[in-house]
Amino acid sequence: MQPYIREEPMGIETILEAKVKEAVAELFSVELPQVEFQPTRKDFEGDITVVVFPMLRYVKGNPAQIGEQIGAYLKDQVQAVSGYNVIKGFLNIVIDDSFYIDFFGQIQDVADYGYAASNDSGAVMVEYSSPNTNKPLHLGHIRNNLLGYSVSEILKASGNKVYKTQIINDRGIHICKSMLAWKRFGNGETPESTGLKGDKLxxxxxxxxxxxxxxxxxxxVAQGVDKEVAEKEAPILLEAQEMLRKWEAGDDEVVALWKKMNGWVYEGFEETYKNLGVDFDTLYYESDTYLLGKDVVAQGLEKGVFYRKEDGSVWIDLTDEGLDEKIVLRSDGTAVYMTQDIGTAIQRVKDHPDVNGMVYTVGNEQDYHFKVLFLILKKLGFSWSEKLHHLSYGMVDLPSGKMKSREGTVVDADDLMQEMAQTAADIAAELGKLEDYSEAQKRELYKMIGLGALKYYILKVDPKKRILFDPEESVDFQGNTGPFIQYTYARIQSILRKAEETGAFDEGPASVTELHPKEKELIKQLQLYPETIQLAAENYSPALIANYTYDLVKEFNSFYQQVSILGEADRTKKAFRVKLAKKVGEVIASAFKLLGIGVPERM
RNA sequence: GGUCGCGUAGCUCAGCUGGAUAGAGCAUCUGCCUUCUAAGCAGACGGUCGAAGGUUCGAAUCCUUCCGCGAUCACCA
Known part of the structure; x- marks a missing residue:
């Protein structure tokens, strides 16, 4: 999506900042570098508050008195200011209803309100998911996918061009283990013959x-072999390693098996991604990229960025940066993980010359790796190395501890999504909702609600915090949850349908002249949407969008409860409230789109 | 042991570059469906912001030390 360029309505802070500076210059003959604002706390009268304390460095005097003088100046000079009060060092300013009414008038027909005009600073490539191909996706991958997808959408909304990508770890010892076991014990089983999803098989x-x-x-060990030796020399492991060597040598039989089994996995992954609602613009496969980076290491050696040890291995010394020495090429000349990542990063910029930044969505267990990677790319002199970001997130743990695929202690992604939809169905049945819907309609709705609950549950948490997921305790559907917000959206749509039928929209151009306090609060909250998107983009944090949406929805429900919309006798007021509700609905849908969550017409 | 991250109500989480009496949800308890969908609204209860120092007019927020939890420090990925 390319947001069109337009004039943003001027925020009240921008106006007041200039005027407060003007006031201080006039009253005290002092230039103020900046003014500190905060929203007025609910227990005081006012809409926006100027904190006087920081000014005391420049203006000598009593904060209450200074606040009083500035307040009087603003009320006199600024049309939008209709009153003020000073409590201690806080100047609470009352903004006139007309200002908010005007503001709403300016945004009500802006289709992509909140989205920034596209900037020209180049594209960002966001990597996420990047699974191994030897096992199905689990809850940990879900967090990764949701974060990566959502951050991509947020970056787009903040004006960036984005490429979504993943690097599929399709080669290595892990996949050889699955291949060998299938060869030995599989009796030719296939997804078709077993009815299992390919990745599950x-x-x-x-x-x-x-x-x-x-x-x-x-x-x-029973025969007296040392345990550590046994772990290294177990015949089945040696055979898997031999299989990897054959794969690297291009052995026909091994490569054919590898292709077959990876093919099964991809079909399974595709289904999971589709259900989860994530997608990618370009794919990279490790089997194509695992040899990359060696030539760059050679160049780095010439430049003196790296050095070679006697055994032939190549290293970088990062002790000056407070880190260690790190190997970038083995003594036998083969690539390590780091070599590959260096090469892949460079390859991506070659493939997409407009890329000027990358985001790696990878768990915080790899913090050190990315710190080193970025430093190496910087030392190699790539201009875009300044704009690399590791979107590091906390692990998803179970009450029993870490999830381990090998031991079967994982929450499977497909199962979890299925269970969430089932919970949504159970709750709907209990509440006796939408009995006129067809089975297919219901199924689609329950999926949307179940996924909404799951996605919101994960995305509302600060990415860097670890999540403890208890499968015994179901994810909530009430309170600060996805379904609560979806429900509010559905209520708004219900009002809009009725308004359409009764013609409540078409009350002419006349608008209200005053606002109910709840209406004012709603418009203030709407005003925050654009800056919230920017903040979420700067911080790579979908949680900020989630929290914003929750606040907006809470405010709307309070309004909905206290103020009648369609029951309002005054036709102008009624039309205004319908339009306000419509806009709130649009922003809910827009914000949830950034989180990858759908909104229902009814629920 | 070195490095990095986290620690806020019984539980799950907000709290922006330091600002007023630290906010929500869940759980528990009270009210509200003859008015736009009660997956809702209004209210009660619940906190020495891990601990101690420091900087500041002002600290959950910044600095130091300590405690607890986690991650990481491979010629694995």
């Missing part, structure tokens, strides 16, 4: 490998 063999491996170790 392959994942089962990964577990089967681990079981056989552990049995071999136990048998060897």
């Amino acid at each position: 392959v994942g089962n063999y990964y577990v089967a490998f681990d079981k056989a491996y552990k049995e071999e170790i136990a048998a060897m």
Whole structure:
């Protein structure tokens, strides 16, 4: 989406900042570098508050008195200021209803209100998901996908061009383990023959490998072999390693099996991504990129960024930066993880020359890796290295501890989504809702609500905090939740349908001249949407969007409860309230779109 | 042990570059469906912001130390 360029309505802060400076210059002959504002607390009269204390560095005197003088000046000089009061060092300013009415008039027909005009600073590539292909996706991947997708949407809304990407870890010892186990124990099973999703089938063999491996170790230990030796020399492990060597050598049989099983996994992943509602613009495969980066290492050696040890391995010394020495090429000349990531980053810019920044959505267990990666790219002199960001997020843990695929202690992504939809269905049945809907309509709605609950539950938390997920305790559908917000949206749509039928919209151009306090609060909250998007983009934090939306919705429900919309006798007021409700609905839908959550017409 | 992150109500979380009496939801308890959808609204209860120092007119927020939890420090990815 390309937001069109337009004039943003001028915020009250911008106006007041200039006027407060003017007041201080006039009254005290002092230039103020900046003015500090905050929303007025609910227990005081006013809409916006100027904090006087910071001015005391420049203006000598009593804060209450200074506030009083500035207040009087503003009321006299600024049309939008209709009153003020001073409590201690806080100047609370009352903004006239007409200002908010005008503001609403300016935004009510702006379709993509809140979105910034596109900037020209180049595209951002956002990487997320990036799974291994030996097992199905689980709850940890869900957090990763939701964050990556949402941050992409937020960056777009804040004016950036975005490429969504992932690097699929399709090669390595892990997939060889699944392949070997399938070859040994699989009896030719396929997704078709078993009715299993491809990723699930392959994942089962990964577990089967681990079981056989552990049995071999136990048998060897029983025969007196040292445990550590057994772990390294168990025949099944040696065979898997041999398989990896054959793959790297391009062995026909191994490569064919590898293609077949990865193919199954991709079909399974595709289904999961589709259900989860995430997508990608470009894909990278590790099998294509794992050899990249070696030539860059050679260049780095020439430049003196890296150095070679006697055994031939190549390193970078980051001790000056407070980090350690890090290997970038093995003594046998093969690439390590870091080599690959250096090469892949450079490749991405080659493939997409407009890319001027990248976001890596990867768990915080890799904080150190990315710190080093970014530093290396900087030392290699790439201009875009300044604009790399590791979107580091906390792990999703179970009450029993870490999720481990090998041990089967994972919350499966497909199962979880299914359960959430089922919970939504149970609640709807209990409340006796929408009995006139067809089964297909219901199924679609429950999926939307279930996913809304799950996505909101995960995204409302600050990304860097770890999440403890208890499968025994279901995700809430009440209070600060996705369904609560969806429900409010549905209520608004219900009003709009009725307003349409009764023609409540068409009351001519005349607008209200005064606002109900709840209407004023709503417009103030709407005003915050554009800056919230910018803040969320700067901080790579969907949680800010979630919290904003919750505040807006809470405010609307309070308004809805206290003020009649369609029951209002005054036709002008009624039309205004309908339009206000419509705008709130649009912003809810817009904000939820940034979170990747849908909104229902009814629920 | 070194480095990084986190620690706010019984539970889950907000709290922007320091600003007024630290806010929500869940849970518990009270009211509100003959008026636009009660997955809602209004209210009660609940906190030495991990601890101690420091900077400041002012600290949950910044600095130092300590405690607790987690991650990381591989010629693994």
